[in-house]
Amino acid sequence: MSESAGANAPKPSSSVKLVLLGEAAVGKSSLVLRFVNNDFQENKEPTIGAAFLTQKCTLPSRTIKFEIWDTAGQERFASLAPMYYRNAQAALVVYDVTKPSSLTKAKHWVAELQRQASPGIVIALVGNKLDLTNDGGDASAVQDVESESAAPESDEAAGEEGEEQDAAPGDARKVSTREATGYAEEEGLLFFETSAKTGTNVVDVFTAIANAIPESSLKTGRGAAGAGQTALGSRSGEDSRVNLGDRNAATAKEGCAC
């Protein structure tokens, strides 16, 4: 994330709504906590207890302010509301590299995003818990992940039952990098393997997403840039939105809200 030459002038800043998806306990919230606070908690309670967290990502040409929305557990019983996907410009679909069923679930979420979200949404597939594999833990090793874990051809057929055969002692990896990359390429997704615990690749995921969001879909202010049905017209657009916060002042003065 290098600074541009004329760094004194403030860069254009845009808000991007990013939604998190993935099976329970794959580390969705931990990834966000690492990105936002550079922190990790070993036995974290499910969900982060906030509507969304924000974190800036500075690119050479602009600053992206991510609004990161957690599922708040609403994915557990198939109860994510359409408003969750509304105007999301990016999605992080997370699975656990030690748990093949979580990749299956991730594929389900990718399909759901393709059905429900704005057509231009940037999706990143993220295999988390890299620290539990032989590749993980140490950030410098990450660049080698692909070559190291390039498994024999026979892996392809191993499917969801796990791929014990290529698990070295102490290596809990059950989803090969090759399998996930292949899927991500097919669907046009960004792909990373990360460790929220060690921090490996976490910032890189968000930087890659920030870079992948087309300039044309970035505007300042929230919810303004969603592609497709947002339909903010030339006639009025954002200026016509009513700020409910305005009433705080008005009603406080009059001492009555009704």
Add this chain to the structure above:
Amino acid sequence: MDTLAETSWDVVIAGTGLAQSLLALSLSRSGKKVLHLDQNPYYGGSEAAFSLDEAQEWVNSVNQHPGQSPFEDAKVITYPLDSSQPSSEGGDHPSDARPKLAASRAYTLSLSPHFLYTRSQLISVLISSKVYRQLEFMAVGSWWIHSEPSAENSELGATRSFHRVPGNREDIFADTHISMKSKRTLMRFLRHISKPADEDSEETEEDLSAPFGDYLSSKFGIPEDLQSPLLSLSLSQQTLEDTSASHAVPRIKRHLASIGALGPGFGGVISKYGGGSEILQVACRASAVGGGVYALDTGIQSLTDKESSDEYPVELQLSNGESVRTKSAIGTVWDLYPTQERPLSCAKFTRSITVVASDFTSLFPVTVEGAPVPASAILMFPGETLGSPQSPPVYLQVHSSDTGDCPRQQSIIYGSISMTGPEGQTLLELAVDRLIKAEGPQAVALWSMRYNQQGRLSNDGSSPTIQAHSPHVYSFPPPSLDLAFEDENIDMIKQAWLKVAGDEDPDDFMIFDDREGADDM
């Protein structure tokens, strides 16, 4: 996968309508273990909003399961390309330039569309609970009243046969259709009702028992042709004769007092993307953030209140095969007792939703400098203008594409009348047709649906209240059919919250601090 039965719940809330969702939010933030269910695979129940495909599925489901929801007799009407435009102008469109429906998902059609007055208690709740930050609101602008189009009238578009209802003194001065004498009577009325209550103390006993029309003529000498416009400001679902002054006058006061409260030139707001449906989804999400557990497509099959001193006296059999225990349960009767026959003393409405290829720009004027461009307008068709003087009025709520309900260059017309059967349907269709025709040949209906809905009519003066079915089971009343959100609902939700939460301070209702480490909530 974890199961719902693993936990014993403080409360099970059935149905995800707006009232239930706000209750769920308040209880989850009071630290209660909340299980919030909906028998449907979507949020909102009778206040849901749908894409075109979802609307078609809903219509099929309503007709297949009569009596299991407040709806009946639903129908989708599509307009084949050739017959959609029977007028002679039709030939001007090359077939590929003809306006078309966009993809199903480009629409968010609300089953129970309503707006919020700017001083509504719901807005206070959305602000104090911080939920409003996840919502976008647009202004509800002008009220229009239908009159027969006159030949000499030179105005363009829909305003040829609709007159803007003056909403304040400036409007009355500026109005070119009203005689000076009538203007004086209107001014007198407005002055009277906008007097602060305490100055009014000598005449607090003002007699409001008369029909609204009689009240206006006898007390203020307001001519008949100006009575319907005033009635429209009250959003009364009945005729001038059947609406009592005690219903209309406070509601007109509310209307006038709302203008300017959130900015110049408007008195109402709607949430983008389906109105109440979006608000309730945001409330459910906030409730989930507070620890509430959500399960859609999971209904209550049977419910037993042991009425004992057990800690968890209520047992619910769910449609997913699980059985859960809870301290209390609350929902609408349709959600709590889905198979039970109920004698319902509800009002019935005919509603319609029409997707139109037109902007209806003339309905959304900016009337005051600095005002936002309205995204919604209210039109009222008194029965006599539709050739049926005894009938209640037809109301149309027109939503521009700025509401996010439809793609650009299209609009949604939400129509309603408080009568059912062929006569109600005919009047509703006639009103929608008049509006579309008035806009000119380029305005074309692309898709529509109609349905009957049972609910509460606020005209009868009763407030919504929670009903106890057994010591630990409560039901919400049927939803309101009002065009504006009824503030009494907030009192009702607060009652329910106090009942279930037990030891809370009533003043803390829906007041939440910003959460640690987050920008929001």
